[in-house]
Amino acid sequence: MKKILSLLCLALFLVSALFLTGCGKDTASAKRVDIFFPAGLARFEASGQTLKSSLEGQGFTVNLQFAATADEQGQQIEKAASDGTNCVVIAAVDSKAVGSSLAKAKEKKIPIIAYDRLPLNTDAVDYYATFDNEGIGVAMAKYVENKFNLKQNGGPYTIEFFQGSDDDNNAVLIDKGMMSILKPYIDKGQLVVASGQTRFQDTTIKGWDGKNAAARLKQLVSQYYSGRSLDIIMSASDSISEGLVDPAAAGYSGSQPFITGQDATPKALDSVQNGKQGITLKKSDALLNGKCIRMIKAAVEGTQPELNDLKTYNNGSITVPSYLCIPTIIDKDNLAEAKD
Ligand code: BGC
Numbered sequence: 001m002k003k004i005l006s007l008l009c010l011a012l013f014l015v016s017a018l019f020l021t022g023c024g025k026d027t028a029s030a031k032r033v034d035i036f037f038p039a040g041l042a043r044f045e046a047s048g049q050t051l052k053s054s055l056e057g058q059g060f061t062v063n064l065q066f067a068a069t070a071d072e073q074g075q076q077i078e079k080a081a082s083d084g085t086n087c088v089v090i091a092a093v094d095s096k097a098v099g100s101s102l103a104k105a106k107e108k109k110i111p112i113i114a115y116d117r118l119p120l121n122t123d124a125v126d127y128y129a130t131f132d133n134e135g136i137g138v139a140m141a142k143y144v145e146n147k148f149n150l151k152q153n154g155g156p157y158t159i160e161f162f163q164g165s166d167d168d169n170n171a172v173l174i175d176k177g178m179m180s181i182l183k184p185y186i187d188k189g190q191l192v193v194a195s196g197q198t199r200f201q202d203t204t205i206k207g208w209d210g211k212n213a214a215a216r217l218k219q220l221v222s223q224y225y226s227g228r229s230l231d232i233i234m235s236a237s238d239s240i241s242e243g244l245v246d247p248a249a250a251g252y253s254g255s256q257p258f259i260t261g262q263d264a265t266p267k268a269l270d271s272v273q274n275g276k277q278g279i280t281l282k283k284s285d286a287l288l289n290g291k292c293i294r295m296i297k298a299a300v301e302g303t304q305p306e307l308n309d310l311k312t313y314n315n316g317s318i319t320v321p322s323y324l325c326i327p328t329i330i331d332k333d334n335l336a337e338a339k340d
Contacts, residue, residue: 031300032061034080035089035115036073039066041208041239043263043283044091047116050285050340051089054293070097070167077101081108087300089292091115094167099124099317111299114320115292118169121316126299128313128322129292131283133170137177137236139329140260143279144232145181147258155190157231160220161203162213162244164236169315171208174236175200182234191232194224208236210243217243218250229254235261238268238280245276264330264338272332281327282338291323 033055037044045066052064063080067073073093080088081104088105090112092098099122102112106124114128148154161178164171179198185191186198197203205213213235221230230252235241238261245259261268262281271277291306298305309322330338 031059031086032063032084033087033089033296033300034077034085035062035064036076036080037064037066037091037115038073038093039068042265042267043237043239044116046265047285047288051115051289051292054289055296058293060296067093070094073098074101078104081105081110084108085110087296088112089115089296090119091117092119092168095120095169096167098122111296113292113295113299116170116288118313118315118320120169123318125315125318125320127295127305127307128320129288129295130170130313130322130324131288131327132324133173134177134180135324136262136281136327137174137179138181139177139281139327140174140234140262140279141178141181143329143331144234144258144260145185147278148232150185150190153190155185156192157190158194158225158229159186159191159232159234160193160195160230161198162205162216162233162235162240163200163203164240165206165208166201166204168208171204171236172200175203178234178236194228194230195220205236205240208239210239210241212243213240214243214250217247217252221247221250221252225252225254227253230257233257233259235259237261238263238265238277241271241277241280242267245271262327269330269335269338272330273335275332279329279331280338282330283325283327284340286340287325291325295323 037048048064052062055062065076070093078101098119102124111126112124114125116130118128163175241259241261258278260279264280264282268280295305297303307321307323309324313320313322328337
């Protein structure tokens, strides 16, 4: 009798344990993912929402927060770490400032996935889902190389560079990619930088902010381009290009420069359609989010992430296992491809 009773108790215990843990499987519904993105940038506002809804569709509980400053973002991460999230997804406001907050999450063994922007000088990152940033600079530059027949000795054309924010590792890589293609043409005189400003520290636009870009353009126009045409503007993002697509506002009176960008924001797509911007790059949310979600699941549920780069993204502390997605170039001829 005693034996029967203890067997019954054991069975009861097993049934309730199965019930409590979701039928023996650790389901995603029990898992909370905290996403920390920069505020005020169309790209991240949109991607944050699509990532959140895809994760929710797969049963995760999602806490999506935007921050305007590195301090605000640090506080958000530390709160989530102490509340006890199951996974942190981070696109840093400032790549170099986020390490100490991420360390607090790492101490609690919370997995950390870097999204699009890589936190620097920290070992508190498990995986990195991004687009090939150096490749983005190369793609923009190659488009210009073709369009302006540079391989066939086209030129001389005037050109200026508007690079991304110097607190973002991506900006440095885009500049590197762009210059790897265009510097030889500058050296040969086929491309003429009238301002002479080619170094990243001279062309970086704080916060990738169009207003800062507009202010720099105004300065360049008054010093170097009054009565001279500016043929090409290598802009690292659509947010920067927003401040450049109406150069008349900066006092420029020549013909419209060919302007680059990335992100395929709604405003940039309008500008491409009406000829104010030459190209943008579509960074598909479906693609990046898919890879990111696989990484989250790998970290949280012990499945396999998909990785395609184990050597490029050394962040000054560790080399972060990554998946690099490839964006699509959008010009007037393939605007329809900008849809996800
Ligand atoms: C992203 C770009 C974006 C820029 C400004 C970068 O980190 O890679 O897609 O244009 O931030 O939002």
